[in-house]
Amino acid sequence: MPSTIQSVELRNLQIQDYKELKKSMIESYPEMEDSFWEEDQIENLLQKFPEGQLVIVVDGVVVGSALSILVTEDFAFKTRTYKGITGNYTFSTHNDDGEVIYGIDVFINPKYRGLRLGRRLYDARKELCDQLNLKSIIFAGRIPNYGKFKDEITPKVYIDKVKKKEIYDPVLSFQLSNDFHEVRVLKNYLEGDKESQEYAVLLEWNNVYYDDSPKLINTTKSVVRLGLIQWQMRSLGNLEALFEQAEFFIDAVSGYGSDFALFPELFTAPLMADYNHLSEAEAIKELARHTEAVKLKFQEFAISYNINIITGSMPFIENGHVYNVGFLCKRDGTNEMYRKIHITPNEIFHWGITGGDVIQTFDTDCGKIGIVICYDVEFPELSRLMADEGMNILFVPFLTDTQNGYTRVKHCAQARAIENECYVAIAGCVGNLPKVNNMDIQYAQAAVFTPSDFAFPSNGIKAEATPNTEMTLIVDVDMNLLKELHQHGSVRTMKDRRKDLYQLKKLK
Template sequence: MPKAIQSVELRNLLIEDYKELIKSMIESYPEMAESFWKEHQLQNLLEKFPEGQLVIVVDGVVVGSALSILVTEDFAFKTRNYKAITGNYTFSTHNPDGEVIYGIDVFINPKYRGLRLGRRLYDARKELCDQLNLKSIIFAGRIPNYVNYKDEITPKIYIEKVKRKEIYDPVLSFQLSNDFHEVRVLKNYLEGDIESQEYAVLLEWNNVYYDDSPKLINTQKSVVRLGLIQWQMRSLSNLEALFEQAEFFIDTVSGYGCDFALFPELFTAPLMADFNHLSEAEAIKELAKHTEAVKLKFQEFAISYNINIITGSMPLIENGHVYNVGFLCKRDGTNEMYRKIHITPNEIFYWGITGGDTIQTFDTDCGKIGIVICYDVEFPELSRLMADEGMNILFVPFLTDTQNGYTRVKHCAQARAIENECYVAITGCVGNLPKVNNMDIQYAQAAVFTPSDFAFPSNGIKAEATPNTEMTLIVDVDINLLKELHQNGSVRTMRDRRKDLYQLKKLK
């Protein structure tokens, strides 16, 4: 992976992308030098079906693409070669009334493979299929590794072995893992494809939400899936061990389709064991030396697993001061920092931590969110100011050693959900950490809280984890329910404030 990626964007192809697109295509298909798309062909494709042409852009450079047309299901199943399906590369076969997307090209520049960008393109195609209320996605996939087995087995046996994972094929294995199923083997599909011996596998993905009766499709994401990580404090030999454990959880919640992964406050504390011979204040400063590496690794995870990651918190040294900070690592490759504003007496006494001075919300691909760290949730002014800016979900990474400390966080978080008409997600660390001073015991119970009205659980609790046990909590929250609540709730705390008597505003 190229070092220090700053941004990843998935968007529709523009004709201005042509030169960069071809550069990446040449690196992806060096053996097919005569088959690259010409500029006039892509212009023609964009005129016929602009929304079906997708690109992945990394730091301003086009590194991958997915191109497609619309056809009827009958045409897709009966047409046996690439030239015919594309109308001799003119795309005259595109049918605006077709009920299936036919994929005509997908590639990722080899330099950027391993970040699951191909999966992101496939997911975007599936989302487009759903938004346009289409029946399925169909395409013919190459089998480039077949050249190594052509003298031993038939294409049919080769495909069966790939399905059973006895053979790995870089194209077919990937497509099968993305829920496509094979329909038939096609012979003489792509002229000049020596690696596949001109064979291809006709594959299909069915849209289970397809509705025969046409209707308007709401393309705006309403349901957001949260993945809360209730982190077990344990001895860790080094930073790589922490990354391995963190990646396990990110992989897990990403596998369930989560939009966000939330880690607890100071979950990196086990790394202070190496500095236990120092004072608490010096140990936290040593821990702060890992913060930049943690941020960069979590940025990579966010891209690779296509998930927004809220990194809990960790110490950061700036201008001689120690701050308690975290990062929102977005799946587009960007990141933003947040700081703990209210510092507990314990943090000041043992670690000398300084409070931050910025109150902010964050724009994400799932709407506007807020993040406060632990003690901050006990101060209602912060989240109210965030709610005034349109926050829908408040995330609260916390660290509490005793049950009464947790009770403060829990009940204040519930209050924030009710008074600000938003969802509040909390998670903390559990277990014991005997070899780190001032971090001996932990108590936590991850949860998602809701407003209290008829559309929500009567107790205002959407879900809770098992207390003091390492686990994940995966929860769906519906943003449209908040919109309805704001306008038609039994009570409307955001609208009914007496601003003629009192007001709340930022000083900075």
């Protein structure tokens, strides 16, 4: 796996990708002769079903692909060989009226395995199946490890052992973990597949939303799932221990299909214990030395777990000044920095923090979002400017030591949700750090707030975590409800402003 990755893109295959596609296929199937499709075959496939041909592109290079055709369910179940399902590799079996996607190939270049890119391709296929209003996804999966057991057990026994996790198969284990169920064993399926002894398992994934109206792939989601992390301050031996704890939570919220993971403000503070012999101002500078490594690791997590991560905040040194910053690490591999603009008296007195000077929104695959850090949410101008740019979700990582401090953040966040007709998600740290100066004890209750109208909870609170307890909070927010509110709400705070009397604008 490359040491650094700048971008990851999932898109439809284009014929211009062929040379890189061929190279990755050859590297993916080293044990198989003629393991790649010819260019005219790919061109034919693109003509028949362009939407079904997907690629993963890392830093401009095609490193994986998922190829498919449409067939009828009856044809998929009756056809027993790869030649048969592909029409002797001509794809003449493709049927525009077919109600199922038949997967004919999925691979990830070995150099890029371990980043869950294969899972991303499978998820994209499922999304396509849903959006095209198709019944299911069917394909025959190889069982490449069966060759090691062929003299001991039958394919049926082998499959049962893989299902029970007594045997690991790199293909079948992965497919079963992606909610595919086996239909039958196929004999002599793929000619020349010595690893599988030419056996395959016919697998199916059923689309439970089959009757829904079709959409196009990669459209902005109408329902966005938020994963808020209420982080326990605890002693951590080193940076790796922090990464291990962070990955645990990212794994948890991504496992529930969250689109965003939100960490609190200054959640890296436990690492300052090593610098407690220094002044607070020097200790925060030492903590800032970890910031670049944290950003890179979270960028990797965003790719691996297919989730957008808001890294809370951490100290950052630039031109001799210490800033309180965080990063939006997107699942496409890119990242953007945001800075705390309003600095509390405590931060200035103890740490010498400097305020940022950029007010911005961020475009994501779930729409436009805003991010403000803790104290910033108490200044309504910031989020109003963001709302004017189309922000629908405002994220607020915070750190408060007392309940009255938390109350300020909570109620101001609720006000921002109402006045800007948006969702506001807040997440903070809990617990204590007795060995870190100026970080005594923390109070927090993660929550998601909504506008106050009939389509939303009457108290404007979508969900709240248990106060002062380490946990995650998983919350779905519906973008369509905001659209309805903007046009037909009981009150329309964004539209009804008296711009003839007052206006708000950025100065820079």
